[in-house]
Amino acid sequence: MRADARKNYDHILTVARDVVAEHGVNASMRDIARRAGVGPATLLRHFPTREALFEALVCSKLDALTQKADELETSTRPDEAILSWFREWIAFARAQKGVVAMMAAAHTNPDSALYASCAAVHSASARLLARAQGEGRARADMNGDDLFGLMLALGWLVDLPSFAPRADHLIDIVTSAILGKPVEQRC
Structure with missing residues (x-):
């Protein structure tokens, strides 16, 4: 994985951990992408x-x-x-x-x-x-x-x-x- 892609991946996981802690498994994928500052396509590329x-x-x-x-x-x-x-x-x-x-x-x-x-x-x-x-x-x-x-x-x-x-x-x-x-x- 390229360094920038790895950085995005790690950042998305960090944000997702926080969002899931707040909302559980029903946390919105869209909300995770928004809070991570990435587009939905980037989120789905890492986590389909x-x-x-x-x-x-x-x-x-x-x-x-x-x-x-x-x-x-x-x-x-x-x-x-x-x-x-x-x-x-x-x-x-x-x-x-x-x-x-x-x-x-x-x-x-x-x-x-x-x-x-x-x-x-x-x-x-x-x-x-x-x-x-x-x-x-x-x-x-x-x-x-x-x-x-x-x-x-x-x-x-x-x-x-x-x-x-x-x-x-x-x-x-x-x-x-x-x-x-x-x-x-x-x-």
Whole structure:
């Protein structure tokens, strides 16, 4: 990428991050272009779809999230790893308002710009679950798809203002169902 194009790209991402923080995933692409001081064609040249823009915005965060799963896989007991993973996921979901719904729509669509990121999170989740199941610490009747679905549902739920204050409690409920045992109450 040419230096001026890279500068535009980086500037658009910086502006988009601010606009999305204000308006969530429904932020106007036109507003992003206007605030960045570029034309709509320039924005679309760098990010041909809203999903492509969001993929660029969250890619490094999702990479860090999947890296965290790798660390949890080797450094923590399997049941603690699942609980920590859910907490990391919810922290991500809270910081990326509205992106969970986009990921839910993209995770089975290989043509989506978010597909690869979703696949990485799904794979990391499945590995953590398989490890816990292998040691008898998680339900045997669920798979990686189930876990990813629960993560998406919980991420969507805590994105709602009425449920956000209950996020930790909801994580405890979901993880205790996965692990087949109650966890410490936080209410």
